[in-house]
Amino acid sequence: MSTGIPGWVPVEHRWFGLDRRMLRPALFVLVVALLLIYGWPALNAIVPWNNPTRAGDVLDLGAGATAVPPVGWQLEDGTLVSDRTGVSPTQESVKLAKGGATIQMTGASFNGTAAQFLDQVITSQDPQADISGSPATFTTTSGLVGVVRSASGTGGDELLAAFKMSLSTPATAPALLVNVSAVPGEFQQVSSEVETFLRSITPEAAA
Amino acid sequence: MTITTSTAKNAQLEAIDESGWGARFRFFQPHNPAFWVYVIGVGAGAIGMIKYFGPALGGTYRLAVTSGIVFFGIYLIPWLLFLRRQNRYTAQPGGLLATGFIWGAVAATFWIALPANTALLEIWTKLLGPAGAETWGAGLAAPIDEEWSKGLGLILLIALAPRLVRSAYDGFIIGAFIGLGFQVSEDILYAYNNATASFGVGQLESSLFILALRGFAGITSHALFSAIFCAGVMWILGRAPGERRIGRGLLACLAAMFLHFAWDDASGLFGWSTFLTLFAPYLLLMPLAIVVLLVVRRLASSKERAWMRELLAPEVESGVVDQPLLDAVSGLHKDRRHFRKLVHDRRRARHLVESAGDLAQEIAASGGQETARVAHARAEVLRLRGA
Numbered sequence: 253m254s255t256g257i258p259g260w261v262p263v264e265h266r267w268f269g270l271d272r273r274m275l276r277p278a279l280f281v282l283v284v285a286l287l288l289i290y291g292w293p294a295l296n297a298i299v300p301w302n303n304p305t306r307a308g309d310v311l312d313l314g315a316g317a318t319a320v321p322p323v324g325w326q327l328e329d330g331t332l333v334s335d336r337t338g339v340s341p342t343q344e345s346v347k348l349a350k351g352g353a354t355i356q357m358t359g360a361s362f363n364g365t366a367a368q369f370l371d372q373v374i375t376s377q378d379p380q381a382d383i384s385g386s387p388a389t390f391t392t393t394s395g396l397v398g399v400v401r402s403a404s405g406t407g408g409d410e411l412l413a414a415f416k417m418s419l420s421t422p423a424t425a426p427a428l429l430v431n432v433s434a435v436p437g438e439f440q441q442v443s444s445e446v447e448t449f450l451r452s453i454t455p456e457a458a459a
Numbered sequence: 460m461t462i463t464t465s466t467a468k469n470a471q472l473e474a475i476d477e478s479g480w481g482a483r484f485r486f487f488q489p490h491n492p493a494f495w496v497y498v499i500g501v502g503a504g505a506i507g508m509i510k511y512f513g514p515a516l517g518g519t520y521r522l523a524v525t526s527g528i529v530f531f532g533i534y535l536i537p538w539l540l541f542l543r544r545q546n547r548y549t550a551q552p553g554g555l556l557a558t559g560f561i562w563g564a565v566a567a568t569f570w571i572a573l574p575a576n577t578a579l580l581e582i583w584t585k586l587l588g589p590a591g592a593e594t595w596g597a598g599l600a601a602p603i604d605e606e607w608s609k610g611l612g613l614i615l616l617i618a619l620a621p622r623l624v625r626s627a628y629d630g631f632i633i634g635a636f637i638g639l640g641f642q643v644s645e646d647i648l649y650a651y652n653n654a655t656a657s658f659g660v661g662q663l664e665s666s667l668f669i670l671a672l673r674g675f676a677g678i679t680s681h682a683l684f685s686a687i688f689c690a691g692v693m694w695i696l697g698r699a700p701g702e703r704r705i706g707r708g709l710l711a712c713l714a715a716m717f718l719h720f721a722w723d724d725a726s727g728l729f730g731w732s733t734f735l736t737l738f739a740p741y742l743l744l745m746p747l748a749i750v751v752l753l754v755v756r757r758l759a760s761s762k763e764r765a766w767m768r769e770l771l772a773p774e775v776e777s778g779v780v781d782q783p784l785l786d787a788v789s790g791l792h793k794d795r796r797h798f799r800k801l802v803h804d805r806r807r808a809r810h811l812v813e814s815a816g817d818l819a820q821e822i823a824a825s826g827g828q829e830t831a832r833v834a835h836a837r838a839e840v841l842r843l844r845g846a
Contacts, residue, residue: 258483261490270492277618278492281611285500288571288604292578299585327589335590343656360657369658376519376659429658 301326305348309334313428314341314359316456317417322445325350330357341417341426352408352435353442355449362416362427367399369427370414374401394454395419409439411446417455428453467772472827474769477700479622480549481823486558486619493618497558500566500615507569508644515651519659526666527650531643534674538639538682545756546632547816548763548789549823555620556636562612563640563685568648571608572641576600598724602716605641606688609681610712612637613689617698626766627693627702627759634689638681645681646673676740679722679748687751688715690759699762711755718748757791764789770819779837780815781844788815807843814840 261271305321310333313319318333330346331339346357362369367387390400390413398415411432418425430453432439432446475481488494515524546556579600584592613633617624624633650666657665673680691711697703721728721744729735735743767789774780780788787798787808795812802808818836825833 258485259488259490266490269490271490274491274493274618277614278496281493281614282496282499284607285571285611288575288607292575292582292604296578296582296585299582301585303585303588328584329589331590331593337590337594358656362657362660372660373658376655 301328301349303327311346311357312337312339312344313346313357313417313453314339314344315417315426317341317428318452318454319346319357319449320452321348322350322442322449325355325445341428350442352438353446354433355446356431356433358429358431359417360427360429363424365423366397366414366416366427369416369429370399370401370412373412373414373429390450392453393451396453396455398450398453400450406436408433408435410434411439413450415453415455419455425455467769467776468827470769471771471773471822474766475823475827477625478549478763478766478770478823479620479625480766480770481820481826482620482622484552484555484558484620484623486554488619491619493615497562497566497615497619500570500611501561504565504568504570507573508565511569511573511648512651520651520654520662523654523659523662523666524647524651526663527647527669530650530666530670531646534646534670534677535639535643542632542635542639542682545635548628548760548767549626550820551623551629551632555616555623556633558619559612559616559633559637560640562615563609563637563642563681564644565640567605567608567612567637567641568644571611572601572605575604575608579604594727594730595724598720598722598727601723602719605681606684606712606716606719609634609637609641609685610688610692613692617696624693624698626699626762627690628756628763630689630691630693631686631756631759634685634687634692635682637689638683638685641685642677642681646670646677649673676722679718679745679752683748683752684715684719687718687755688712690755691715693759702762707758714751714755718744718751722748760791764791767819770822771815774818774822774837774840779840780818784811784815784844787812788819811840811843814843 265272267275303326305323305325305327307323309321309323309327311319311321312331312333312335321327325348328347328349330348331337331344341359342361344357344359346355348355360369362372364372370387386401388400390398392398392415396415396417396419398413400411400413402412403410411430413430413432415428415430416422416425417428430450434442486494512524515521542556580592580596583596583599587595613624613630616633623629646669650669653669654662654665688711691708691714694702694704694708694711696708697705722740725740725744726736729739768785771780771785771788775782775785783798783801787795790798795808798812799805799808802811814836818833818840821830821833821836
C-alpha cells in the first residue's frame with residue numbers, strides 16, 4: 253500500500269526543487285515534441301526541390317481546363333494532365349516557383365463575374381491591401397476574359413488575375429485565381445513568362 | 460473472520476493499491492517537471508491557436524470560426540456522454556480526462572501536429588512529386604505526427620498521475636479523450652480552412668458542410684485512433700502487474716497508425732475503383748476500425764475487470780453483492796445484458812449495477828476502510844436488492 257503525503261518529494265529525489273523521478277518522462281515528451289516540431293522542418297530545409305517543369309508539360313486545372321507552365325520552374329504543387337489523377341476545378345491548387353518569384357493558382361466555387369470574384373478575394377484576404385493598380389481586362393489565347401490587378405511595394409510586386417472558367421456560362425462556372433508574387437527586382441525578369449503562362453489558360457469548352 | 464474472508468480482504472487491498480483507484484488527481488504540481496512540459500506545450504499551442512484564428516476572428520472569416528466553434532461545441536456533447544459511459548470499472552477522475560482533452564485540443568494540434576505536418580507534407584511532395592504527395596502525403600504524415608503528438612499527452616498524464624494511470628484500459632479511456640480534443644480542434648480548423656477556400660463566400664453553409672462531413676467521419680477518427688494507440692502504449696509500458704505485452708502493444712499502435720493512414724489515403728489505396736474510392740472508407744474502413752476498437756477494448760478491460768472482482772469479493776462473501784451482480788458490474792456488455800434479462804427490469808438492473816459501482820468506488824476511495832460513505836453505499840445496494 254502506498255503511503256506518504258501526495259506531492260511531497262523525498263529529499264533524495266529532489267533536483268533544483270523538481271521531482272527527479274519524473275524527469276525521464278518529461279524529457280522524453282519534450283525531446284520527441286521538439287523533434288517533430290523542428291526536426292521535420294530541418295530535414296525539409298536540406299531536401300531540395302527537384303521537380304522542374306519540362307517542355308510539353310500541361311497543368312490539369314480540372315474539368316478539362318488546362319494551362320501550360322513556363323519551362324524550368326519548380327512545380328511545388330499541382331497536377332499535370334499526364335498524371336491522370338483527376339482534379340476538381342474548385343479545389344485545385346498549383347504552385348510554381350523560380351528564384352524569388354512564385355505563381356499560385358487556386359480554384360474556387362463562385363457565382364458571379366471574374367471582376368466580382370477578384371473583389372471578393374481582395375476583401376477576404378486584406379481589405380486594406382495596397383492594390384494600387386486599377387482593374388484591367390486580360391484575354392487568353394482561348395478567348396477567356398479575365399481581370400487583372402497589380403500591386404507594388406517595398407516587399408516586392410504582386411499580380412492578381414481572376415477568371416471564370418467557361419466561355420459559354422461564366423457566371424456559374426468555377427473561378428480561378430492566379431497570384432504572382434516576386435521579390436523586388438524579380439518581376440521584370442519573369443514578366444514575359446508569366447504573361448505567356450496566363451495566355452495559355454484554357455477552359456473546358458476550348459480544350 | 461474466516462481465512463477466506465481475510466484472503467479476500469487482502470486481495471481487495473492489493474487491487475486498490477495496484478489500480479490506484481480512489482487516488483485524487485491534482486493538476487498543479489510545480490515540483491513535477493511533467494507539469495511544466497504540459498504548461499509549455501499547452502501555452503505554445505494556445506499561442507499558435509491565437510495566431511491561426513486571431514486574424515480570422517477579427518476579420519472576414521469571423522462567421523466561419525464562430526459557427527465552427529458553436530457547431531462542434533454542440534457536437535462534443537453526445538461524445539462526452541458516450542465516453543462517460545465507457546469510463547467504467549476503475550473510472551478515471553474528470554480532472555485527469557479534462558487535462559488530456561486540453562492537451563489534444565491545444566498542444567497536440569497547434570504546438571506539434573500543425574508545424575510537423577506542414578514540413579513532412581512538403582518533404583513528401585519533394586520526394587514523390589505533387590501528384591504523388593496529393594495521393595499519399597496525408598497518410599504518410601498524419602499517422603506519424605498526430606498519433607505521436609497525442610500519445611505524448613498520455614506519457615505526461617502518467618507522470619502527473621502515476622497512481623491513477625495503470626492499466627491498458629486507463630490508456631484506452633485517456634487516449635479517447637485526448638483524441639476527442641484533437642478531433643474537435645481539427646474540425647474547427649477545417650471549418651475555417653473550407654471558408655478560406657471559397658474566399659469567405661457562404662461561410663455558414665461551409666461550416667454546416669464540414670459539420671456533416673467530419674461529424675459523421677468523426678465516428679472512426681481521432682478519438683478511436685488514440686484510444687487504440689494509447690492502449691498499445693500502456694501494454695508496452697506494462698504499468699499494471701502482468702500487463703506488459705510489448706508485441707500486443709506494438710501491434711495496437713501500428714493498427715491505429717494503419718487505420719489513420721488508410722482513412723487519409725483511401726483515394727490512393729482504392730484508386731483503381733471509383734466506387735471503392737467513394738465508399739470503401741464507409742463500407743470497409745469504418746467497420747474494420749470499429750472491430751479493432753472492440754477487440755482492443757475487450758483485451759484492455761480484462762485487468763480492470765479482475766480488479767473490480769477482487770475489490771468487491773468481500774462484499775460477495777458477506778452477501779451484499781450476489782454473483783450475477785458482480786458479473787454484471789465487472790463484466791462486458793453481454794454480461795450486463797444477461798443481468799438485465801435475469802432481473803426482468805431494465806431500469807432496476809441499471810440501478811443495481813450503478814449502485815454496486817458506487818460501492819466499489821467508495822471502498823477504493825476509503826482505501827478499503829469502513830467509513831460512513833462505504834456503509835451508506837452498501838446500504839443502498841441492499842435497499843435496491845430489496846434485501
